[in-house]
Amino acid sequence: MEPLLSINNLKTRFHTEDGIVKAVNGVSYSMKVGEVLGVVGESGCGKSVHALSIMRLIQIPPGEIESGEIWFDGRDLLKLDNNDMRHVRGRDIAMVFQDPMSSLNPVYTVGFQICEALMLHKKMNKNEARHRAVELLTLVGIPEAKRRLDNYPHQFSGGMRQRAMIAMALSCEPKLLIADEPTTALDVTIQAQIINLVVKLQEELGMAVMWITHDLGIVAEMAHTINVMYAGYIIERGNVRDIYKRTLHPYTFGLLGSLPVIDEAPGTKLISIPGLPPDLIDLPKGCPFYVRCTYRVDQCKFELPPLMESESSQHTVACWRWQEIDGKGTK
């Protein structure tokens, strides 16, 4: 089957006074229809920038999509003109952002903002749109949806705002929902509600979901496939069990080790990764993880490891020494 989204050698740069920030450095992968992909990494690893590149929401300048192809539904999004792209955004690909307060417009009611998308993309009239908006708010679990439609964003709590954002994103039944750290600003019990909601909706509507997060715990539960990113590269990619149970990259291994687990035995020490991520303006010639890696050898310093297949073609890793790490990654 034809993949839904296929990214080929995407490179995104930002031109700043200090130099060129190499935010995304040749990312390639594809997503199937209805697949849930978790994109994991720390701040500055390029996970959000790569998603914004897909949506063509990178501000140019200072940003620049230097090269690459983003095939979605048989079209290269990078070659579309602005008008066509506007139809893709919201209708085919929708996005939910981290901070629901700053992504809702405070001077319009929630209802107006949901109806706007429906009227634009679905060519509904005002009444139809309002009717559909009530359905959508009910779907995402907002009580008294009809009355709530006329509320302004400040009258909603954080969890409800994020639900409203999700309702808005789902309004045109997108084929792909990109969720960029949608629960980071929320409390754990509310986070659990939102995760449950998205999983339920994904199964009902059959859309593909890209969930971007720094928390390996969240995506363990919902994702089919995981991309681990570091310094603008995908450094490991595989199905969810392989990533957690048969970790191949020392960085993924370190990330898992630095997370405390709720059922840990007393006296367990966290394994921290020493040092800091590299400066994206001045990336090393070899492996970007070289200075922090406990498995490093000279080859790593001079030669950038490409994303290579391990024993399974589904599980790829960018490390020269993955074979030595294989098998140690089970906790």
Added chain:
Amino acid sequence: MTSEDSVLVQVQNLKKYFPIYKGLIVNKHVNDVKAVDDISFDVYKGETLGLVGETGCGKTTVGRTILHLYRPTSGKIIFGGINLADLGENEMRVMRRRMQMIFQDPYASLNPRMTVGSIISAPLDVHTSANRKEKQDQVQELLKIVGLNPDFVNRYPHEFSGGQRQRIGIARALALSPDLIICDEPISSLDVSIQAQVVNLLEELQERLGLTYIFIAHDLSMVRHISNRMVVMYLGKIMELADRNEIYLRPLHPYTQALMSAVPIPDPDKARNRQRILLEGDIPSPVNPPIGCNFNTRCPIATEECFKIDPEYRELTPKHFVACHHAEQFIK
């Protein structure tokens, strides 16, 4: 590590209300935000007591009130046998040497115009009569302890990353060799791999210097990792207090149970097979907490009694405190 007989801090019936005023001409006191509402617990010497809860549960206010950065509305803080409310301004200043704080935001808690050296030596300037040379030596020693290069003394905070700044904050807190350090969400603004570095440092320092921590955070697995005992708060009240293992293996409060089940597990098999207790709705406002039990609006097992009578905070099994009418059924 915990010696049970030596209590460092006693918190007794602590309340902290923030008044709400209304009206331009006649400034009327109309209501209070009940940030902390009648809580009691002890902190033992050398232990780490974890305070967890969601936004607005009062955990940060508890920390700040213990340091008397906020005056309690009522109730007592007894630190090393001395009731802090009895102390005058000068005496309190002397006491402050023994208790320090590490803040959440390492970007906002360091003065951008001061060098690292002057930030760390500021407590020494205020509280000691050390001369310049002595202070300089001490600052370099402190930087070494927290794992920073001692040659960094003349640099400014903006030259450091978040994790390094948090280390500077830790060095400043350690400068006066305090007994108690209140860590208020010290890692929540840091990246995962850096969080582990800071937590490991805090643990190592505790072992070396015999510190007592009150560790405030919303991340349940991290609090459980670092604490000996844990306090779970909700809307200004303590719901449950117990040993880290006890509270995990046998949570007696439905809120603790829900909180535990909401924690993300970085293991696809375990995460997919567990039963989740999903709480409905949001946290009520601390201005108008519900009548009866504070948790009754979201509680899956609330009965009529819970909407009338505020449950007593009681020691249900040895050293395991809980505030719930129906906790008995969870004793296995």
